[in-house]
Amino acid sequence: MPRLQKLIVIMMSLALLLLPAGCGPQVANQVPATEDAEPAEHFFEQVYENVSFNLAFSYPEQWQVMSEKVKDGVLTLTLEQVGGSASLVLTVLGGEMTEAELVKNGEELLARSLFQPRLPAERVKKQLSGRLVNFLATEAGERDRVSARTAVFAKDGNSHFLTLMAKPGAFPEANETLELIVSGMK
Numbered sequence: 001m002p003r004l005q006k007l008i009v010i011m012m013s014l015a016l017l018l019l020p021a022g023c024g025p026q027v028a029n030q031v032p033a034t035e036d037a038e039p040a041e042h043f044f045e046q047v048y049e050n051v052s053f054n055l056a057f058s059y060p061e062q063w064q065v066m067s068e069k070v071k072d073g074v075l076t077l078t079l080e081q082v083g084g085s086a087s088l089v090l091t092v093l094g095g096e097m098t099e100a101e102l103v104k105n106g107e108e109l110l111a112r113s114l115f116q117p118r119l120p121a122e123r124v125k126k127q128l129s130g131r132l133v134n135f136l137a138t139e140a141g142e143r144d145r146v147s148a149r150t151a152v153f154a155k156d157g158n159s160h161f162l163t164l165m166a167k168p169g170a171f172p173e174a175n176e177t178l179e180l181i182v183s184g185m186k
Contacts, residue, residue: 043180050075053092054156057185060177063088086166086174088181093161096154099134106136106152106161113163114140114148128183131155139168147171151182160185 044058048065053075066078066087075092097105103123122137137149150163162182166174 043184053158055092055185057181059181081170081174085170086164088178089163091161093159095159096157097159099132102152102154102159103134106134106150109161109163110136110138110148110150114138114146133182149175149178151178
């Protein structure tokens with residue numbers, strides 16, 4: 001199994017194990033989007049929607065949904081770039097965490113998702129679509145380097161963790177995709 005696919009499996013497992021433990025209520029926000037709600041801004045061709053988590057975003061046609069799981073009020077969605085040079089794992093938890101909790105859990109997710117990551121993670125705050133998003137980044141490996149970046153934020157009563165992993169050559173484009181996905185989320 002290629003290294004990136006192993007990392008995806010590890011991240012999905014960690015997302016299900018790490019984030020629910022002590023992260024506030026675990027019941028998904030069951031409020032469906034209202035008819036007068038502002039539609040998502042779609043930067044890409046394909047659209048993912050989940051009414052139970054009040055979530056919608058677009059993603060490029062070169063990416064595909066590999067898995068979608070809902071367990072104990074936690075949504076875990078994995079997208080992979082065709083060719084396997086980048087992947088994105090989205091985890092949504094019911095209940096809004098504080099900024100400090102989001103960052104702490106995001107750092108733990110990065111630390112556990114990569115083998116021997118270079119820590120501490122770099123942290124940058126950005127305002128995207130009217131919400132504060134913390135971006136945490138690190139990399140791991142010597143010869144087979146992998147770069148990772150996690151976006152963490154709270155929205156509509158849920159806590160969001162989007163973790164991107166990519167090979168160095170694919171990282172700039174994949175990182176831009178991550179920011180556009182976050183910017184277009186409704």
